[in-house]
Amino acid sequence: MQAGWKAKFLLGLSLCLSxxxxxxxxxxxxxxxxxxxxxxxxxxxxxxxxxxxxxxxxNPQTLGSDDISQHYTIFPLALGQILREYAITEMHLTLNxxxxxxxxxxxPEEAGVGTGAELWAWMxxxxxxxxxxxxxxxxxxxxxxxxxxxxxxxxxxTTAPVRSFEPEGNLxxxxxxxxxxxxxLASEHVCTENLTPFLKLLPCKSLSGIASLLNPHRxxxxxxxxxxxxxxxxEGEGVEVRLAFQSxxxxxxxxLGRKQDWDFRTLFDRTIDRKCPVAQxxxxxxxxxxxxxxxxxxxxTSNAAGLATFDVATLNKPLDVGLRWRFDFxxxxxxxxxxxxxxxxxxxxxxxxxxxxxxxxxxxxxxxxLHVVYLExxxxxxxxxxxxxxxxxxxxxxxxxMSDMTYMPSIPHARPATFQxxxxxxxxxxxxxxxxxxxxxxRYTEHPPDAQRxxxxxxxxxxxxxxxxxxxxxxxxxxxxxxxxxxxDLATPDFSMPYNVIIFTCSLVAFIFGSVFNLLTRKFVVVxxxxxKDKKE
Amino acid sequence: MSSSKSHSPPVDFGLAFxxxxxxxxxLALTSLPDALKHDHQxxxxxxxxxxxQEGIYLFKHGVDPYSGGSFRHSPLYLALFTTILPVTGVGxxxxxxxxxxxxxxxxxxxxxxxxxxxxxERDSLVAAAYLLNPYILLPSLARSTxxxxxxxxxxSLMFASQGKASASILAICFLLHLHPPSMLLIxxxxxxxxxxxxxxxxxxxxxxxxxxxxxxxxxPLMAECVLYACTFSLASTVVSGGTAWIMxxxxxxxxxxxxxxxxxxWWYFFTEMFDHFRPFFLMVFTVHLLIYILPxxxxxxxxxxxxxxxxxxxxGTFKAYPTLSDPGLFLSMIAIFPEMYPYFRHPIVxxxxxxxxxxxxxLFNHLWLHQGTGNANFFxxxxxxxxxxxxxxxxxxxxxxxxxxxxxxxxxxxxxQE
Numbered sequence: 001m002q003a004g005w006k007a008k009f010l011l012g013l014s015l016c017l018s019x020x021x022x023x024x025x026x027x028x029x030x031x032x033x034x035x036x037x038x039x040x041x042x043x044x045x046x047x048x049x050x051x052x053x054x055x056x057x058x059n060p061q062t063l064g065s066d067d068i069s070q071h072y073t074i075f076p077l078a079l080g081q082i083l084r085e086y087a088i089t090e091m092h093l094t095l096n097x098x099x100x101x102x103x104x105x106x107x108p109e110e111a112g113v114g115t116g117a118e119l120w121a122w123m124x125x126x127x128x129x130x131x132x133x134x135x136x137x138x139x140x141x142x143x144x145x146x147x148x149x150x151x152x153x154x155x156x157x158t159t160a161p162v163r164s165f166e167p168e169g170n171l172x173x174x175x176x177x178x179x180x181x182x183x184x185l186a187s188e189h190v191c192t193e194n195l196t197p198f199l200k201l202l203p204c205k206s207l208s209g210i211a212s213l214l215n216p217h218r219x220x221x222x223x224x225x226x227x228x229x230x231x232x233x234x235e236g237e238g239v240e241v242r243l244a245f246q247s248x249x250x251x252x253x254x255x256l257g258r259k260q261d262w263d264f265r266t267l268f269d270r271t272i273d274r275k276c277p278v279a280q281x282x283x284x285x286x287x288x289x290x291x292x293x294x295x296x297x298x299x300x301t302s303n304a305a306g307l308a309t310f311d312v313a314t315l316n317k318p319l320d321v322g323l324r325w326r327f328d329f330x331x332x333x334x335x336x337x338x339x340x341x342x343x344x345x346x347x348x349x350x351x352x353x354x355x356x357x358x359x360x361x362x363x364x365x366x367x368x369x370l371h372v373v374y375l376e377x378x379x380x381x382x383x384x385x386x387x388x389x390x391x392x393x394x395x396x397x398x399x400x401x402m403s404d405m406t407y408m409p410s411i412p413h414a415r416p417a418t419f420q421x422x423x424x425x426x427x428x429x430x431x432x433x434x435x436x437x438x439x440x441x442x443r444y445t446e447h448p449p450d451a452q453r454x455x456x457x458x459x460x461x462x463x464x465x466x467x468x469x470x471x472x473x474x475x476x477x478x479x480x481x482x483x484x485x486x487x488x489d490l491a492t493p494d495f496s497m498p499y500n501v502i503i504f505t506c507s508l509v510a511f512i513f514g515s516v517f518n519l520l521t522r523k524f525v526v527v528x529x530x531x532x533k534d535k536k537e
Numbered sequence: 538m539s540s541s542k543s544h545s546p547p548v549d550f551g552l553a554f555x556x557x558x559x560x561x562x563x564l565a566l567t568s569l570p571d572a573l574k575h576d577h578q579x580x581x582x583x584x585x586x587x588x589x590q591e592g593i594y595l596f597k598h599g600v601d602p603y604s605g606g607s608f609r610h611s612p613l614y615l616a617l618f619t620t621i622l623p624v625t626g627v628g629x630x631x632x633x634x635x636x637x638x639x640x641x642x643x644x645x646x647x648x649x650x651x652x653x654x655x656x657x658e659r660d661s662l663v664a665a666a667y668l669l670n671p672y673i674l675l676p677s678l679a680r681s682t683x684x685x686x687x688x689x690x691x692x693s694l695m696f697a698s699q700g701k702a703s704a705s706i707l708a709i710c711f712l713l714h715l716h717p718p719s720m721l722l723i724x725x726x727x728x729x730x731x732x733x734x735x736x737x738x739x740x741x742x743x744x745x746x747x748x749x750x751x752x753x754x755x756x757p758l759m760a761e762c763v764l765y766a767c768t769f770s771l772a773s774t775v776v777s778g779g780t781a782w783i784m785x786x787x788x789x790x791x792x793x794x795x796x797x798x799x800x801x802x803w804w805y806f807f808t809e810m811f812d813h814f815r816p817f818f819l820m821v822f823t824v825h826l827l828i829y830i831l832p833x834x835x836x837x838x839x840x841x842x843x844x845x846x847x848x849x850x851x852x853g854t855f856k857a858y859p860t861l862s863d864p865g866l867f868l869s870m871i872a873i874f875p876e877m878y879p880y881f882r883h884p885i886v887x888x889x890x891x892x893x894x895x896x897x898x899x900l901f902n903h904l905w906l907h908q909g910t911g912n913a914n915f916f917x918x919x920x921x922x923x924x925x926x927x928x929x930x931x932x933x934x935x936x937x938x939x940x941x942x943x944x945x946x947x948x949x950x951x952x953x954q955e
Contacts, residue, residue, distance in 0.1 A: 351907065351909070352906055352907045353905075353906045353907070353909070354575065354577065354797075354906045354907070355575055380606060383606075383607050385587055385590075385591050386591060386594055386595065386598075387590045387591050387593070387594035405598070407595070407598075407600050408600075408604070408605075409595065409600065409602070409604060409605020409606065409607065409608075410605060410606055410607075411604075411605060411606040412606040412794055412795070414606070417605070436587075438587070438607070440796075441795075441796040441797050441798065441804075441808065442796070442808075443796065443807070443808055443810070443812070444808055444809050445811075445812055491905065491906055491913065492912075492913065493805065493808045493809055493913045494809075494912055494913050494914045497809065497914070498809040498810070498811065501805055501806060501808075501809040501917065502806065502809065502810070504921060505802050505805070505806045505921070508802070508921055508924055508925065508928070509802065509825065509855070511928070512854065512924070512928035512931070512932070513825070513828075515928065515932045516829070516851075516931065516932060516935060517832065518954070519932065519935045519936055519939060519954075520832050520833065520836045520935065521832075522954040522955050523954065523955045524939060524940060524942070524943050524952055524953070524954055524955070525952070525953060525954070525955050526943060526950050526951070526952050527950065527951050527952075527953055528949060528950050529949055529950065529951050530949070
């Protein structure tokens, strides 16, 4: 008991001191958004924002000289050191598991929902270290920080797709233009070893506040889950670090009957017992259903525009927000009106291990024409045959639907292909794009241990935009849409017999070589054959 | 319809040749090319029609095809196919058929030059041996660019046989840009052929000096060769707008960047090779190809055309990215050396090996890559048999070329090697 008091006193003292001695103001806000989806599932999105007021990213021109000293109280130092070491202006890292279903769940609260790991960063060009050197350093440092195989996001996965990944914050004007680097690894699996370092970056860890709901047992049991770290600079405000966690849980699965009722206990198996003392604001926001009758408990702090807001700081603890329906859940059998404006389907067709066909189907659910930036960042394992690209609009051939194509072909063992174009989908219509691809044949040492499983190909990214407006990203049509990752089946050699192959081939070459030189070097002679004895003439 | 005409030798060449070409054209106009163009045995990574089309597409859309990894055709193809030659449709069918027709015509002319006559009864048979050889017909239907390489090879040999030195050098320099190993192997006997004549002297070997070679021609020829090679290189550089084509086209035969299965010995060997031995064995395999040039040229100095023929056989067996048309050229060329037919060593064994390999290769390739019921070793084994059959054909021809000098065997005597 005494020890507990002491600890609390010390904590308070240190907080006061740090608040006094802090060179720049820091602000921490946390928010949990909960939303019931049409198919009975619940989207929960945690967002922890730390703002370093008045700070600016490091100018890469100063990379050669000593950096300013870093003193933070709330801002995660481990991340701050990486950002300043490699002079990163903007960075987004997401680790997701599962496929986001846009048709049923609508657009996610956090746009980055691509399967596996995805990292993209905007960096200024500097005199001493090139952008690629710093990109390599960044991914290795983040790999260490988050215990993820981000080191595999090497040159064979790195691309620079400017159009689909516009900066979300502002880019300072340092002279040389900023460059983007993007890489994704669909086979990366997010798990509890990634969540632990994620929680360590939070000022209250998972001890208090909204973060205490981050229970790995429940989060990794969800139908879809993913975490993200976003760093950006807002001009006039400062550097913002946003740690986000999204999950799709299924309360119908947990319930004994057929109820889609949920509360913190059923979703996370925890309640909020304490508030996080350093949080400027701490809110739980519940999107209220419009159609059904329901009860919400406890009484929300405020209720406006279909959103019930709970202030964690003022409400009674333990706080357990819950939503209860009057009637059983009826599973909607038809999804004839998808919640997104665009449905995407991407498949790799063909059973052959030598070639295949990439097929993309876009369906526009709006009654106006839709322009989409289509981005493929394909590892060299699969090579595009662009001359076979065909586009069908509502079943009839129309290659004019594609415009603004940029293409950077892949280089085996070195660089992925980047294919980007703008597709125009007519109102209520469907666009069907097909392209033949060739599958590569790898050296036996390049195959993974489970070679027969195949290779995960990164998701394609589609960014709908309004052709009349100037900005393509973050417009009302919705953000980036990630297709599910693909699995490609590559031909495998026999792994057990490198020695045999070397021996067989070498023997055959030696045999033919020997026979040829035997003929070329030895003279032909005529011998006389007698029944009893041989006699040479 | 064309084959029936070719089987009876005393057929008028003026009738049989157009009939054969027309038959070929009809085949090329069917849907066969689309079905065959992806086949790994008919076109390699260096000669594939799909890759050529892709490169032309990129070139037309302002992307440097050599900035990627898959386009390995010469810039000269880009220049030709984006300007005068059609690459798709009926036009392409005509181009590839014409290419084969020119090849067959060149082979007939080599045969005529060797016999020192303006036409023979065998002409139709020689043309049929080229146009109806499935090893040449199928890659051509698959629109593999190896057809162009074969035709250029035959054209350079034809001009050399006819004493048209400059034309021969021009053709071989063009070939250098399409496929450097072919040029390197054939260059030496080609020079010997230009300064002598193609008459058959297999039965009466004598030193090269006694053939009265015109040595004074050599130095101007070499200079001409350097000039043409430089001109073509410059043209390639201008067409592709850089020097990236050098590593992409010439480098590919040495560094083997693409391990797509083909009929040769290299691809599986270097798929299974330990990484730290790769450069060493690449060097060994490259040098191994070159090692045959000098001994064959020395042993067959009395008949340079025959030496060139044998080196084409070596190439078909051991080159880095072979297609069926490479051994096919060797086998078709046997038609112009009828004098050695009685002296083949094991013709039945060789023919059966070829039959075995040509039936099993497509089968095992399909089972491995498309059916999914076989594995890579099956196809590898059939390529080993194919290499055996090519090696056996080569040994047969070398044996026959040397044995012919001894003449008929008499009763009670046998010919052996010392």
